Amino acid sequence: MKKGIFLLSIITLAFATSCTDQENLNSEINTVKNAIVINNNQTQLNQRLDLTNSGVISIINPSTRKNLVTESEQFPLTQIAEFNAPKDSQGRSLQANHVAVNGNYAYVAYTLQGNEYSGAIDMIDVSDPYLPKLVMSALIADTDITSLVYTNGKLVIGGATNSDKNAAIQSPAIVMYMELTSSGALTNNYSTNDISSFAATDVTANSSNYFAVSGDTGSLYKFDNTTKQILGSKAIEDLRSVAVINDKIVTLSGTKGINIYNTLNLELVKSFSTWKDVVQGAKRTIDFIGDKLFVSEGYQGLGVYNMTSGTKIQTIALIPTATTEPDDVVTNAVSVNGDYVFVANGGNGLNVYKSSDQLALIGTVGINGSSNYVKTSGNYIYVASGKGGLKIIKMEKPVTTPSINCSGLPVYNGGQELNINSGQTVGYSGSTAINKANINASFTHCGAISIQNDVNINSGGIFKMYGTLSQGKYQQANPTRFTVNGELQIQGSVVIWGDLVMNSGAKISFLGNDSSITVYGKVTKNSGVTITGKYTGTNL
Template sequence: MKGLKRTVLLMVFGFFVIGISSCSLLSNDDGKSYFQSVNNDLESLNQRVQIINNDIVLDSLKSKFSSTSSTLGGDKFTHIANVESPEVNGKKLSATSIEIRANKVYISYHLNGSEYAGAVDIIDINDEENPKIISSLISEDTDINALEIEENAKILWITGGRDVGSSGYSLQGHGGAILGEKEIEKGVFKTGSGSYREIPLPSFSGNDIVDFAQDLYVVSGATGGGFYQLNKGNLSITKRVDNNFAKSIDRRQDDVIGLNLLADKRANFTIMDFKSDAITTFQTPFAVTPVDGKNVLEHTAAITYVALGNRGVKGYKFSTSADTPVYEFNAHGADVANGVTVDGKYVYIANGTDGLFITTLPRDGKTEPEEVYSWKSNSTNTASANFVKTNGQYIILANGVDGLNILKISGS
């Protein structure tokens, strides 16, 4: 296939402009209400957890081994539990994003449709056979589309959006997107005044966020959005790259890489190098649909993997010598690729109503995986997998309004 179009902008970040840094911060003790509540009651929270603890059977799409198997590459996969999505005012939320830190899983949720509401769960997986929700943050007026956890797990950052008419911010360059910071104390969300602060972002909805040294990098979209560097000390925007339909962002060695869709629906990658003060962009030669789909990228071991909807998942190295994919997989199933995550052995793909696909990593110069397996929980036949995350020991699969599947990987 034709390679990516490559553009390099050596502009000493003149391409960036400072913006929205003068907006005042709001916190729980300045008279503003965020319609938030914290639930740390284990009994009520864990009514949403269903313990399974059964080995799972992986259906083979392509394998040199058997057509079905409970193992792959010498590893056994176990379905540990399902977690039901929380409700706000009687309306079921949809799981949107996942992070794993040590023995905790953090999951964000939003409300589908034109109304706004969101939540974040903290799940303790220290007891491998009995995961428990230990804390939940509920927002009655704000969608939470993505989250990030500080390395020491004492701060949660969220991004999403609310009705701009009730946002409380100036409408200049702001359509409802926000970034918030919530304190965590002894593993659970802190209650009381002063434990939360936030700022408005450009555009309508915050879509992704990543922690990198002294800064946060946040994505918002669609129209009027882009990629933003924020100072963690005061949450002010210090640098920005404006790109419509900005989708996702991740760390990449000493720089960050962001994904957005161009006007002609082609995927555009922006590499922001803060050492050489250069911006490099790559555009695919093909269109990606749906435009409003969830397109997640994750950078692992020198490869950037990206879920490109109807185009499946591709992995790129983004170098001058190799600007074509080094990994490609498209299930050509009933749905499209929404999310991707990678460990040292496998690529995991959230493929909507098709469920989870597990493939081998690229090897021997081949772009297509040698083995491909699929799995879908029988208890969530209507589920649509939109996000997946792994730490090499657990796989956490987000299924929208059908909540989560928690899977465990162990040597056979």
């Protein structure tokens, strides 16, 4: 059937099937129940992990596509993995379009492009900072999964289902409420509400209720977390996104702009924005910093509003690059992480802004492919890219180290190439992102440092690393190299995505009791190399 618009009908389907954590996480079988196929076969799931573009990435100038030498030097990033999209039972590739996060787990929603219905949910474990693991994937027959949110040990899921194949469903738009195991694993225990219109476009939740919006002739819905019953609704056309902040619900409509409601009784508090989307039903999202509301406004770019006054305080327009088709330059999504705002701009990529009175552009994240959706949480950035799956990018944030050698060190601002000349004693702290390093004397870094290309610690050079270090790129035609002729001291975590070369006379010293090193490339250890201290990871 064609994805279209239908009248309101509410029905709850309860399924009481239970399964233990052990059954969900460890049995290497596919579980089929109620049109959901759960796969936790690690051999199969591991085949979807793609490290091709993993390694240190940089912030680049959105116009020239070259590295920047401004605040990007204090914004180290590593692409730690990409997960290819799943295929459904008919072999059709699905498309990632939404992410929900709970602690170390990310839940990814997938849909099928076109008029037919098919969807999936992935569960990804990011507890290992540089080796995320796809632990479970659920295929959901005849149903697109458009959005999801974690709340109270459950997943609230927005979607669209083929009502021709389910007599109990009158309109395609549905909201599912899935019970998770105590460890957060997906299950077949869920209930479904049939709501108006052709798709539930977004969902959100607070401690007592969850909320959903449906597109075209749809509505805003309020549900009870315990009974799963609809407590109220407000009709408004072309709804794209919904979010809860304090005691208010904020909705985004492609024709009616921003509407703010009271969470208690869905009473309208304020309406503003004259923005209208020229693309019907396209994905759009909203996010907040204090009283500022950030709105992805499609081909008009990013809109920034004051929620108290309703005033638009900034518009960030889109300018196509020389290599991007104009139709692919569109602001699809926005996500806030602390003082930083990440904006998915389709073919223009993923832009990063620093928030103050006005958003200030830091640059574009140097990743391959378009950016159709972004979600940030903790140290991670999740990016859905075109027909591909999901990229996971780690923000290398400083960690506390006990070393007295770190006291009083300044933040680095010396450009993309670090050179420590003979006779120098140099040290920095905080977050540092550079292109290459050449060390001929004493260099100390405390915090988080990423180095995109080669590192050379020459004879007489000593690199004292306290915190985290990520260096190089994974499996390049010309591999990046970390070459040690002098000494490398490590107190913390080192990840080398290319090759490690220890020439004669090289020393690597691990300090403390919990330091680690991981080398994805080739390890070369010549004669006369000294390695001391306790460490975990790659066997040197």
